[in-house]
Amino acid sequence: MVKFYENSFSYDYQWPAVTLAYFLRYPNPYSKHVVSSDTLSSHLDTQTGNLHVTRLHLKRGKLPASVARFLPKIKESYILEKSIVDVKHQRLETETRNLDWEGVLSVVESQVYTPGSVSTVSELETAAAGVGRTDVTTVVRFESRLGGAARNTQSDGMAGRWFSNWTTGSVQGSIELVGMRRMMEGFGGRREGMKVVLEQLRERGFVGVIKEQRQGGWERWKKAWRGEGVERTDD
Numbered sequence: 001m002v003k004f005y006e007n008s009f010s011y012d013y014q015w016p017a018v019t020l021a022y023f024l025r026y027p028n029p030y031s032k033h034v035v036s037s038d039t040l041s042s043h044l045d046t047q048t049g050n051l052h053v054t055r056l057h058l059k060r061g062k063l064p065a066s067v068a069r070f071l072p073k074i075k076e077s078y079i080l081e082k083s084i085v086d087v088k089h090q091r092l093e094t095e096t097r098n099l100d101w102e103g104v105l106s107v108v109e110s111q112v113y114t115p116g117s118v119s120t121v122s123e124l125e126t127a128a129a130g131v132g133r134t135d136v137t138t139v140v141r142f143e144s145r146l147g148g149a150a151r152n153t154q155s156d157g158m159a160g161r162w163f164s165n166w167t168t169g170s171v172q173g174s175i176e177l178v179g180m181r182r183m184m185e186g187f188g189g190r191r192e193g194m195k196v197v198l199e200q201l202r203e204r205g206f207v208g209v210i211k212e213q214r215q216g217g218w219e220r221w222k223k224a225w226r227g228e229g230v231e232r233t234d235d
Contacts, residue, residue, distance in 0.1 A: 005140040005180060007187060013198050014132035015090045015115040021197040022083075022092065022113070024209055026057065030193035033060050035076070051085040057096075077101065090115050107142040107183070140183055 011018050026037045035058040042053045057079040077100040084093045092113035098106065116133030200209045 005138075005142075005183060007138045009136055009191065010116055011134045011136065011191075011194065011198065012132075013134060013202075015092075015113065015134045017198060017201055018113055018134040018136075018194070019085060019092045020206065021194055021201060022094070023053070024197050024201075024213070025190075025194055027213060028193035028196045030189040030196070034058070035060055048086070049088055051083075051087070053081075053083045053085070055081045055083075057081060105142060107140065109138065109140045109183075111139075112137045138187075142180065142183070 013021075025031070026034045037055060037057045040054045040056055042051065044051050058076060059079060060076045077098055079096050080099055081094065081096045083095075086092070092111075094111045094113075095108065097108045113134055113136050116135045197209065200212065204212065
């Protein structure tokens, strides 16, 4: 069973700034569960001029007790991220997918970042003044394959059919529901994390942000944004 979720929103920053912030978004105070972020490859397509980047993120987290009792405990996971930056047409396309426990729950998230449309005189003046908007469309596909695996491993007969139906209807449904709920809850934290990076890019510039991240400056700034109650998001 495959489920989809779609969401659209905007950042009040121009596309180049948002694109840069995307690649600098870790670490930030709202994604403290991200342990590391490494670039596996990057290359410039000489024919199209597009930049292709592949990164690997290590995140820590665990399944809720309602699902963990059926499955081994998940404490960390690797997320593969592929991005294409089309500077000519100002378009950023990204795709992230989990590499661990893909047979239990596969989550694939695709995003497209484009400049916000300018349709009024005031919007045109705002864009000319260096202030703009970037629209983001997010589509998430997630699928639990646990039921299918159970059907392949169980013997025929009434007991086997009962276990297969129970697994598909209960555990698989619970996993997909948890995946959707966590994804929706994480959107807010992710946007706030991006805004933190965007604000610092505007105030400190690229070099200042890189220096601050390497020195762990996010912890010093935490009180100014949300206070000591900043919580980790699972996305």
